Amino acid sequence: MPIIINLDIMLAKRKMSLTELSERVGLTIVNLSILKTGKAKGVRFDTLEAICKVLECKPGDIIDME
Template sequence: MAIIVNIDVMLAKRKMSLTELSNQVGITMANLSILKTGKAKAIRFSTLSALCQALDCQPGDLLAYQPEHE
């Protein structure tokens, strides 16, 4: 299974840069990049909440489940 993080999609919809998001949420560019590329193994609810607040979205807008193909 894979959880996809759609930060790019939400950034584009909100016409916001990764730098702006980093400044608003207080997350380093490196950590946002890890989330964005799908290399993160976990995300804190406080981080998810801050992202949702900054991007004016719901957790389901940022996260998607994609089953692995056999």
């Protein structure tokens, strides 16, 4: 079962752009875009934690399985 990344859904729910998330988390737009499109090979826990803090969500809100 493939892992699904719902970052775009959380961004829409929070009415936040990828650019704003990038600035607030301290990651490049390119790296966030790779994660958002599901092309990332992995994600560091501290990165996931930072994204969740900014989006006020839990990791399970961003990462799911099909």
